[in-house]
Amino acid sequence: MPSRTRDKRSRLVDAAIKLVHRRGFHRTTLAELADDARVPLGNVYYYFKTKEAVGEALIERYMSEYEAMLSAWDAEPDPKARLGAFIQTTVDRKDIIAQSGCPIGSLSSELNKDGGHLADCTSRLFAEQLAWAEQQFRLLGNSKSVAYGHAVHLLSAIEGASLLTHSFGDPKYVVQESQRLRAWIRDLGE
Amino acid sequence: MPSRTRDKRSRLVDAAIKLVHRRGFHRTTLAELADDARVPLGNVYYYFKTKEAVGEALIERYMSEYEAMLSAWDAEPDPKARLGAFIQTTVDRKDIIAQSGCPIGSLSSELNKDGGHLADCTSRLFAEQLAWAEQQFRLLGNSKSVAYGHAVHLLSAIEGASLLTHSFGDPKYVVQESQRLRAWIRDLGE
DNA sequence: GTCTATATGTGGATAGAC
DNA sequence: GTCTATCCACATATAGAC
Secondary structure, rough: OOOHHHHHHHHHHHHHHHHHHHOOOOOHHOOOHHHHHHHOOOHHHHHOHHHHHHHHOOOOOHHHHHHHHHHHHHHHOOOHHHHHHHHHHHHHOOHHHHHHOOOHHHHHHOOOOOOOHHHHHHHHHHHHHHHHHHHHHHOOOOOOHHHHHHHHHHHHHHHHHHHHHHOOOOOHHHHHHHHHHHHHHOOOOO | HHHHHHHHHHHHHHHHHHHHHHHHOOOOOHHHHHHHHHOOOOHHHHHHHOHHHHHHHHHHHHHHHHHHHHHHHHHHOOOHHHHHHHHHHHOOHHHHHHOOOHHHHHHHHHHOOOOHHHHHHHHHHHHHHHHHHHHHHHHOOHHOOOOOOOHHHHHHHHHHHHHHHHOOOOOHHHHHHHHHHHHHOOHHHH
């Protein structure tokens, strides 16, 4: 695939990440996508067979972005610091979450109402996060089932607080809930 | 307003509750609504000026349903029992949550991407729940800010677990998180 | 109040020239 | 590979008879 071609395809995915987060998948039109990526509408179909294919590429992108973040967190010295870095990522994005919600959470909520296979793709993103967090809690000496419970609790609280932050358009909910989660992790195993 | 008229309008709102939860607001068409309520399409506009007006009625309905649940919970003897009843409501709905998510959460997530005033209506539902829960925590002897933090934590965890349950199509997340929340409340103030 | 037929706008997708 | 023009399906909304 030529590099110019990669470029346009990549720009379209960039646009999808931005616009789908802001307006949702179904309400984002291919015309808007093309416009934002400075690609003529008809040409979009050279890169993606259908709109659904754009959705797949979008989720792929999130998947690789997540891999990058995971590497960054794994650079932390110990599990508690890694979990802290995970939480901090949400706090860092508090303003964008207030505007448009958690990108994964709102996408998952939307696509799971269609019954299509795009829904399964988004849940894989959550599954990866759960598996990573479970691993950290296991390293803290917890049994598999306890570690899993902790991971579910962590992700639930973050996603729920993101939903409230989005609903009220106020970052304070993720900030407050993050503090609580940090204190919880700090005191674990004492 | 004649009773037959009330009937049809009410049936349309019933249909909206069901279909919007299942498919989302934007993807639910007025034709589907009319069909489900056994009302001819054109007649919908006698009861609602626009689709947005259907959305308002839908949220009104949720608001009054919530009032009814609140009364039920308030019948419990003490704050911990009331909070337990609140949590139990989510567990009771675990299967429908696995299918279509939390009705309020997914509606809020969807409508907050439009910037319209329907979004503000949904956040009022969350605000009511937060205020009620805060009140219960205050009755347990907590300061206003601590009680508010607890309320945010409770609602966040429930909404987040509902999101995971919906995403994976598996009730276990709300069940597990509810157990954890119940234990947390049981041990509060010890 | 009720219902049929239809106007109007929009969005995904395609045809086909270049 | 690129881009214009357009098809077609569908959804909101309205007109107007009954």
